[in-house]
Amino acid sequence: MTGAEEELEELDDDSMHDSELLPTRRPHPVIIAASLTARGGLLWLPVAGLLALAGRKTTAKRALTAAVVAMPLGHLISLVVHRRRPQAAAMPAREALPEHPDSSSFPSKHAVTAAAFGTATALVDPGAAVFVTPLALLVAYSRLRTRVHWPTDVLGGLAIGALVALAQAGIGRSARARATAWRLAAIVRPVFSDHS
Template identity: 80%
Template sequence: MNGEDELEELDEESLHDSEALPAERPNPLIIAASVTARGGVLWLPVAGLLALSGKKKAAGRALTAAAVAMPIGHLVSLVVHRPRPQAANIPARQALPEHPDSSSFPSKHAVTAAAFGTATALEDRKAAILVTPLVLLVAYSRLRTRVHWPTDVLGGLVIGALVALAQAGIGRSARARATACRLFAMVRPVLSDHSCPSSVSE
């Protein structure tokens, strides 16, 4: 059995009643995580709590990553037309008030959550200890309520993490250019050109 077959089997088994994914109505906490994370709303108060605890930089970067990742997730879903799991009669699915009919891949909840969580971890590891469990809860809630296939959630987590990593790389490049420009400013009195080189300032 190859990797693709294993993923398909994983997706199919996700609709069955199991210990990991019971068919019964989920715990209210799981339902709340899924509902409040819609549209990335959940991450606004989380960022606020981070800022209040003195982690403003982490909060800002996490929100930016989530804001960038969300439309990317929607863009991918426009390209990948995948039907949602047929689980309308399962109590776990009926627990959610929403009835999405957009493409199942990727889970936009997972995309946004992963971007927020990864950006937080890259900026502040201590803050990540508090945020990561919430990210995982949101991702699990989309499986537990049968709104997505497992591969939708896994794909969403990967996309979100990549967005945050890309943002961090761009940030490091910008800081490197700024540092180089400051160093140039320190030595420019002995140079004929009194401006920051274009290769540095751009």
């Protein structure tokens, strides 16, 4: 283990001690529900459905696409980065979840997917982001509060998810710019050919 890895683990260990932010007692049922319903990205399907029903179909499509791309990327990264989970099996906070994941801790796939969905929503529809962003942050926090991830796993997951959404937005802008250029060329070409 390198010196940087040791320092990172020490920072994570210090931040996981009992505190007002991360107590060891059983979390509130809402926090547990956020963690459980977000497994496999399932939470974001009904959220996208609600956005679509509210007349925000483009927002729902972009956000769900970002989440669908981000989730396997998070799993791929976890196959490369092997990191142990926090040792918290006996804590009431940890016992609140029925799941006992033994996959690599980095990154938090919950956080990756939540950040991708939330960031994509914010980029397309700031009005909808007012409701989606707190939910995305709650999901990310739930993984810390239930002690299944280190803080850097969650922060890394949030960063990866946000980057996926930003990349998607950049690709979308490039595609729209190309489509606009083709449409303009189709309009202008006959004008010049008529006067040649």
